[in-house]
Amino acid sequence: MAIASVGVTGLAKASAGFLTELPGTVIRAARVASVSLGYAVVFGAATLGARLRRRRWAGEGEHLASLFISLGPSYIKIGQLLSTRRDLLPERVCTALGRLTDAPPPPRRARLEGLLRRAYRGQEWPFVEFDWTPVATGSIATIHRAVTRDGQQVAVKVRRPGIDRVMRRDYQLTAAAMSAAERLPWLRSMPMKLMHAQVGGAILRQLDLMAECQALDDLRANLTEFSWIRIPAPLPELCSEDVLVMEYVEGLVRAAPESLSENVRNVAARRVMLTVYEMLFVDGLVHCDLHPGNLYINDDGSVVILDAGFLIQLPEPVRASFSDFFINLAMGNGPLCAEIIIESAAGTADGCDLSGFRADLTELVREATGVRSIEFNLATFAGRLFNLQRRFGIYPAPEFAFPLLSLLVVEGIVQSLDPKLDFQAEAMPVLRRRNMPRTSVG
Template sequence: MDRVPPHLLAQRICALALAGLVEVTVTLPALLAVRLLHDRQATHHYLYRRLTHRIQSLGPTFIKFAQIAGARRDMLPAALCDELSRLHDSVRPLPRPAAARALRAAYGRAVPPFLARLDPEPVAGGSIACVYRGVLPDGQVVALKLKRPGIDKTMQADLALIRALTRRAERLPMLRGMPMADLVGYVSQAILGQLDFRQEAANIVTLRANLADVPAVEVPRLRPEWSRPTCLVFDYIPGLDTRTPTTLPDPVRARLASAVLAAAHKMMFVDGFVHCDPHPGNVYLLPEGRAAVILDAGYSVHLPDRVRELIAGFFAGLATGDGRRCGEIMLASMANADADGRTENAEPFVADIAELVERCAGPGRAFDMASFGNGVFETQSAHRLYAASDFAFPIMALMILESTVRGLWPGADFTRVGVATAS
């Protein structure tokens, strides 16, 4: 990461301190009132809602960090993760003057020279970029993913502050043994990767090539001749709408959900190149039911061979109901166990995971990844064991994907992700 200028760090510290002061002034009296009138659970829910609201006002770094960190239900309270998940839809669009400045910086003019027309309002927006619809002189439509101007230095400053706070927080008794530095380092790397549009361009080319032979799955084509370091240009795919699944016949929905699982299987177990952000805003069904579309490869990771083998063994254990094997694999992935997975809590942890698998997975059982995953996180927390991020985040991606796939087709059998083939 580039060195952050001291004056920018100072500005961010002042801005964050002011935001914190305002939040304490507003929230503390209300929190005391909620505590007096309601129970502890209601107090926590109110606190988590206020925290999520404040994160929205702190800017894109904290929104993105919270989106990714909120997947770690083994380290954060489930109710807080539920609130943080709302941040995927919370980002304001880029104002028109700012978009025009960003386009002039990339192309020398507010409407790129290869376009006949550019729609001024974005068709989609996120914490790092907004997407605009453009029309070529021949009538072909393209999508421009435009980075928010000035975002790099601000996000780098924020990440530097988060890392500094983490180093101090790790000294607190309640956080000892929790791999906070591992979590923050992994999330920081993911965020910086999403800032690097050159890397995202390489990711989308890799993902498109890897999934080219998966039937009924499409990844939009990058147009490198028109792309720039702050603006990526893709073929435009019309009709992307999260409500589309409800308009399609059940057999079509089932077939396309199976195709998405086949794509996940190839990413996770064949190629080892995983799209780690498969929320409903990145996975769509086309209106005519021809295919599923996967967007936005900014947050993608190459799985180390050992991690891929562990995840494959874990899913094989789920499919056969071999709970002890699942527990042993999870133990080997723990950040706070030794190199051989040894810890004083080893046998009780493995026994508890085996019992959980017996209840939730195996032949003839209806498997629910979210419920099972929450049980795993509760078990890890009870034994004060925490998975290394390079194992945990692909598993988190699968949990997000399960929720997305069940939105496409509620009857999808998610255990097929371990052996999936599109039908």
């Protein structure tokens, strides 16, 4: 597999040239602070006014989406992920945030053309047709329809000019925040900088479209046995760090779940979960960005994945530990779930009460096992798990954030398709096909 595990190298890479970037980073920090403050005033005034009139303010979703757009791509990504959680956020807020998949206006044609001409400098222009009006606009890139010199219809993903500087400055700002957080007494032992390097480095990796080209190839190879899933094939000879060229998928429509028949929704929900479980438990791959702009459901229940920018290869010990935790959660084996968390932790606080943690996690697993799927909420479970770890001073391996993020994102989509789907039961066939998991302590 060519996809590298994300490590502290992301921190070193993003920090290179920090002194020369410092003025730009300071300006970026000032902009983030001023924009956030301005929206806080608007939110506060509107909320207060609505309460005084004893009404609910209906504009919070639109204002929240506008805030994310104003802050830039790193924050738009957050909004896109939040838009999938209709089980946690009001419908009107998720609907507004859902528009972030196409919300950012495209760059001017002159800037796009300049970037593409530089990308293909020294070689023949590879397209006989190129539509400069994008068919889709994302926070990091725009997608254009084109025809190659040999007549193939392709989608050309072009990184937004200058977006790498903005995202690297955001990374530096959040890195500084994590360094400050580690000095707080209740967070002093928690590996905040390491966790930021892992997650932030993975987000920055989305800037490298040549890496995404390889990720698409890897994802296609791993999921080739599923005839009902389509992933566009890249054209590596036309790809670079700034440009990704792949086959064009015709007829994509972002259908609302209610527009599909109940049978199609049920089939699609199981197929999406099977795809995610196959990646997590068998291949050790994590797709952390399966929001509706990247995941399409056709009216026959087939699935299309268009993007592989946020694809992470888990280290084998992390894949095995996460798989073991999940299957023992489904089996109600709380004591072993606790042991897996303890053994895979990045560290523990001085005087950590491991016996207390084992008892409380066993109780949490007991409550989550055997409940109806419609009553099980992964976000709530993960929140309680993280709270237990924080309270007892058990700090998880940073890589554990990725499979949880993947499941949290896709859970919102799947529940909108089939709220009765049993997440734990659907995982069991996949878990049984891989190496037998550990199911006893010791």
